[in-house]
Amino acid sequence: MLVYGIPSGLVEAVPFDPETGEILSPDTAAAPPANTPAKPMPSTPFxxxxxxxxxxxxWIGGxxxxxxxxxxxxxxxxxxxVRHxxxxxxxxxxxxxxxxxAEIEWLCY
Structure with missing residues (x-):
């Protein structure tokens, strides 16, 4: 698929603020919103x-x-x-x- 004459695999998504439509800098786009709580980790150690x-x-049983x-x-x-x-x-x-x-399953646990 072509996007503006460029193969779509070569087009990079540009982060923007959906409310204002303003294009975000890489520093701003990478930072989570200040009021977003961190997702808690499972209570049982991995x-x-x-x-x-x-x-x-x-495999997980093995x-x-x-x-x-x-x-x-x-x-x-x-x-x-464990990886170490x-x-x-x-x-x-x-x-x-x-x-x-196992890590994915544990995170869903």
Missing amino acids: GTWLLRQEKRDD LGKAAKADRSFPKAGDPEA RLSEVGAEADMFEALDA
Whole structure:
């Protein structure tokens, strides 16, 4: 598809204020509105939640089983702490994919 004679994949969206129609600078567009509350994180730490998933028959269950077998697994850790631990032990790519899926599910929990 062409947008003003330019392939649409090359056209960059320009952030603007929908109320005023004013084009925003990159600094203004990146900052969230001041009165927007931060989304709360799930109350159960990610590491603890992941350990509870060990009985599942999918990738997340496999990751939970591996986590339970690891004495240095960050039980109270966030997804980044678990990602770091997987890197330390040289985990395969599919474990990182399972971690990504688990993180999304945990955030919805």
